[in-house]
Structure formats: C-alpha cells, structure tokens
Amino acid sequence: MMKLTLNELAGLVGGEILRGEESATFTGFASLKEANAGDVSFFGNEKYAEDLKGSRAGVVLLKDESVLPPDGCAVVKVENPVMAFDTIIRKYAVPRPAFVAGIHPRASVDETVKLNPDKVSVGANAVIEAGAQIGDGTRIGSGALIGQGVRIGRDCEIAAGAVIQYGCIVGDRVILHPCVVIGADGFGFEFAEGRHQKIEQLGIVRIEDDVEIGGSTTVDRARFGETVIGEGTKIDNQVQIGHNVVIGKHCIVVAQSGISGSTRIGNYVTLAARVGIAGHLQIGDGAVLAGRSGVITDVSPGEKVFGYPAKPFKEFMRNSMYVKRLGALFKRVKALEEASGAGES
Template identity: 50%
Template sequence: MEDKSLTVEELVAQVGGKLLQGDGMTRLCGLNSLRDAEPGEVSFLGNASYLAQLETSRASAVLVAADFSGAAEGKALIGVENPTLAFSKVVEWFGVPDVLPPKGVHPRAMVGEGVEFDATKVSVAAGAFIGDGVQLGDGCVIHSGARIGAGARLGKDCVLHENAVVKQGCVLGNRVVIHSNSVIGSDGFGYQQVEGRHVKIPQKGIVQIDDDVEIGSCTTIDRARFGKTWIQEGTKIDNLVQIAHNCVIGRHCILVSQVGISGSTRLGDYVTMGGQVGVAGHLEIAGRSLILAKSGVTKSVTVPGAYTGFPAKPLMEGRKLLAYPGKVPDLQRRVKALEAKLAELEK
C-alpha cells in the first residue's frame, strides 16, 4: 500500500496554512475526529463547541482558524482560513481513493446506435448501458450497471454511479453527479379516476438537471407530464428524496434525506429543507426559505424565512404551537382542580 504519510510542514503547504505552534517535522499518517484521533493523526476544529475536545484530543496536529489564539499542549496547530474546507484536502489525501473505470468504453458495456461521444475522453465501465442516440460530453464517467435511456443528453464531466438510471430524453448539464440507485425520469404519479377505476395519465415530458447538481443514492425525480421537471444549477439533493412531476427546484437549494415534494410545486433559489419535510402540490416556496425537519407545507410560502411544524408556520409561531401539547397534562390537572372547587361552591 502506498505510504501517504507526510510531515506537519508538508501538510501546512498542502492546505495553504500557517504553523501556529508545534513541531513542523512531526510525521502524520492518518486523520480522525478530535474525539477519536490517535498520535500520528491530524484533525480539525471546525466549531467552537468542540473546543474542550481540542484540549483532550490525542491528535498530533489540528487545523484551526487562522485567528485562533488558544493553545493545545503537545499538538501542532495549523491556522487556516476555513478549517472545515481545508480538512477536505486532508480527507482527499488520506481517505479511501475513488475507483474510476479507465478511459474508454469497456468491451462488455452495451452501447446503442447513433451514440455521440469521444470514446477516448469518457469512461464507460463493464455492464453500463447507453441507449440509442445518447449524447455524452467529454469527461463523463459511467459506472457498472448505470443505465442511460435513448436520446438522453449528458454534458461534460458527469458521473453516474453504479445502477444509477437516467431515462429516455432527460437532459443533464455539466458536472452533474448521480449516486447509486437513483432514478431520473421515472413516470410521474398521475391518475384520473374514471368509472371507479384509476386511469393512468401519460407522462411524456422530461427531467432537466442543470450544471453542478449532485443527487444522492435512492432518490427519484419524476419526468413531467409534459414540459419538464427542472432541477436548477448548483442544487444538492440527499439520499431518499422524492421530487414529483413538473416540479421546479431553484438554484443552490439543499434538500435533505426523505424530503417529498408533490407535483408542480416550485422552489425559489437557496431554499433549504430539513429531513422528512413534506410539501403539497401546486405550491410556491419563496427563495431563501428554511423549512425545518419533519415540517408539512400545505400552503405557499410567500415570505422568505424559517418555518416549522404541521402545517408549517413561521418559526416562532410554530415553536409555540409545538410546545402546547406538552402543557396539556398540567392544564388537565388545573381544570380538574377548578371543577372540584366549582362543585364545592354549588353545594
């Protein structure tokens, strides 16, 4: 196995930091959290709430903010502008490396007719499926088991991980990443009840995903009934998220695991939704809104801000409503006491 150890001085150069204290010749061979680090490992202080752990940590080196004025006995402290981001470089260095298929198209990949790509500038693994008329931009990486339906278009440097599916006609911009087992372009959930039976409404639109979107594992984004379901630039979507047909998700949104968004709802830019948020259909959510975990949005959000509860309310109002059930036992006791006093007075 390759020796990736390096000295503190070498790490300082790698992260563009400054050695605030400690021995620059200390050798580092791995990384860990402050709580779990052992001698020879590097960690980081990304949040002041972990300051106590810095004092007790056994790490040999710690990335801290450039203006950090504290001390930590026996440790090298490396000042950087943003410890969390700088530590990402350390993770890249010491972490498990990505395993990518080699450049070219593997002989056991299935490639349809009329596919447009430069085979010397893409990586298509064994078992990948590329349908007729697909367009792949330079730098695309298609892992084993991934499937691209007929007529789909992928821009440059897209990555489809194992068993990811981009169905027919869907369009991806540049640098889109789709993790394992996610499906882009499955049929929207549309039915009309006729004479007691559910009649399927054809779903013949597409999904368009713009540049720099990343989608976690086991997420589903349904194709539009007509037109497009649209995920705009820079949005990040966690695992196990469901986005229904004809939704529009604005730029640079964050959707955390188990968010469910019903059909034709539109999110503005920079909307954040916590885990298990549910959103009804045909609503509009104002840009820069924050919907806290497990909230249920039943009406459009017209004013940016933080919202919580079911139905979702502005944060302070929602917190008060959430607190009321906890007061019920005390209120019940007080009511019983008042009823007893009233009964005495009526005698």
C-alpha cells in the same frame, strides 16, 4: 503516502501556526475522537467541543481560539476548518478508481449514440440507447441505463445501476449515485369510469451543472415541460421529487424528503431530513424547512418553518410550550371549578 511537516501543512491550507514545532511531521488524518499523535484533525462544529478538549490528534485545524485541544497538540488557525481538512483529504487520501476511457465489451451502445470512446468510460452491462449523447470525461457505471435521446454533459459520473430515461438532459459535472432513477413517469392518474386511469407524462427532467444526487433517489419526468434540478443543488439518498417540480440553484435536500408535483422551490433553500411538501406550492429563496416538517402552505423567502402543519419556527416553539402547560392549566381550571361549585353535577 502523506508526510507533511507542520509548516508544510499550514502552507497547504493557508493557515497560521498557533502552537507546535514547525518541523513536526504528520502522516494521517482522522476525526477528533479517533485521531492519534501522527494525525491531522479539525474542529468545525461547536457540538464537538468535548471531543476537541480530549483529542489525541497531532494537530488540529480550527477557526476559533476560544476552545483549544490539550497541550502537546499543535494548532493551525484557518478560515474554514472543514474546507481546509478537505483540501488535505483530496490531496492525500486513497484516490477513487482511475478514469479509464473506453467501452467495456459487455456494454450495449447503440450505433447512433454520440460519444468519443477515447474520452468516455462505459462499464460492463451498461446500456446506452439510440440517439443519446455523452460528453467527454463522463463515466457510465456498470449496469447503468441511458435512454433514447438522453443528453449528458462533460465530466459526469453516472454510477452503477443508475437510470436516465428517454429524452432527459443532464448538465456538466453531475454526479448520480447508484440506483438513481431520472425520468420515470410522474404519478399522474385520473379516476374515471370506476378506475384510476393513467395520464401520459410527456415532459422530461433537466438537471443543471454541478448537481449531485444520492443513491435510490427518484426524479419524475414532467407531465408537460420539465422537472428541473437547479445548478449546484445537492440531493441526499432516498428522496422523491414529483413531476413538474422546479428546484432552484444551490439547494440542499436531505434524505427521505418528498416534494409533490408542481411545487417550485427557490434558490439556496434547505430541506432537512424527512420533509414532506404538498403539491403546487411556492417555497421562497433561502427558506429553511426543519426536519420532519409537513409543508402544506407557501413558505416566504428566508423563512424557517417546523412541524406539521409547518409553521414559522418561533410560532411552533411558542405553541409547543403552550401544549406542555396544558396539563397544569387543566388542573387549575378543575380546582377553580371545584372551589366555586361549578364542577358539581
């Protein structure tokens, strides 16, 4: 159970006490709106300024002193309130289920699989097929399927029901949440002889180190070569990534987005929720694709686009203002036509 004095709290997060008694103690943590007198909270987004002003938290971590909580609430100034709060959570929150090495008796592990049963955890009804390799410290959840020849690195978490199909490669410290599917066939068909005929998908998926992929996301194998998810990239739930897509390092892909085949995405790119990207495009480093954008042309490095078809943000907003003014413009034109007699039949 957490029990920290204000002085200990400031030391833990590397912060400066701006207000409050150093000996005051705190035993919990919560959001600004839900926190009570014994709780630690944080202010990391200007959208929650009103919550800060009305918060009943015992202490708030913040960076900017321009907005403060009510009198009686202690304040600790930190460089990054979100990360400071996360430091406390990681130290004192209820821990995840402990890592227990060993192979569950109801798991099916082929005799040719390379793993150390004293350093790997394999849950009930998990299946690991021939020739797979599992790194030390990795946890395979209940009902997961690891296909033939799959290679998984160290300290990974493959959650319940996740599937990694044959031949795919997963780096170190990768997290795959429940029901992720890695390496299903790409959506490749050729219309011939009056029907859609399946085109063989011979490539793999390669996931680099420190990637996290949310529940029910699917990453298709390449037709040839590799579909790649770059180091440190974080992918939300229910995302579809097509065959031969290459996503760079440290990208963010938010829920229900879809990336069509052979598109290449640079490093540090952000796809907000429900973005759709057509195939065979280039998305430059640092680009931002706003929510529900439909991208059908290349996007330059650092560019922010929005809408369908996606356009640079300023252009989209300007066009939106023009559209809003069309009704008034039509009325003016009609009035001018009537005044000049041009509108008479």
